[in-house]
Structures are given as structure tokens and as C-alpha cells.
Amino acid sequence: MAKDAPKMRGWRARAKTSGRLRKKRGDTKVATLQKQYHRKFAGHGSWQLGTLLKKRRKHSLKKALR
Numbered sequence: 001m002a003k004d005a006p007k008m009r010g011w012r013a014r015a016k017t018s019g020r021l022r023k024k025r026g027d028t029k030v031a032t033l034q035k036q037y038h039r040k041f042a043g044h045g046s047w048q049l050g051t052l053l054k055k056r057r058k059h060s061l062k063k064a065l066r
Contacts, residue, residue, distance in 0.1 A: 026053075027050065028048065029049075030047045033061070
């Protein structure tokens with residue numbers, strides 16, 4: 001697996017059928033994302049990504065990072 005873009009953090013797999021980057025799993029802990037993206041998110045580090053997105057009314061991690 002190779003990095004896909006210079007500004008992309010970490011390694012992300014692509015879907016076999018469409019070639020698109022796969023979505024980040026909803027059960028990823030917010031504390032892990034804070035370390036990976038060097039950002040603080042409103043909420044607890046023990047929350048899961050799905051909970052954070054639901055509370056912030058966002059549909060994706062990309063939109064939550066804006």
C-alpha cells in the first residue's frame with residue numbers, strides 16, 4: 001500500500017471495485033484521530049468517530065476537519 005497524496009496523513013486502502021479511498025471506520029477513537037491529525041476535536045477522546053460526527057452533524061471525517 002502506498003501513500004496516495006503528499007498532504008494525506010497515514011496509509012489508506014482503496015476499494016477494490018471503484019478505486020476510491022475507503023472511509024474511516026466509525027468505531028475509531030477520537031483520541032487516535034487527535035494524535036494522527038495533530039488536532040483537538042470538541043468532545044472526549046474516548047468517543048468514537050461515529051459519535052463525534054453525529055453530535056457535530058457531519059457526514060465524514062473530511063468535513064469534520066474543516
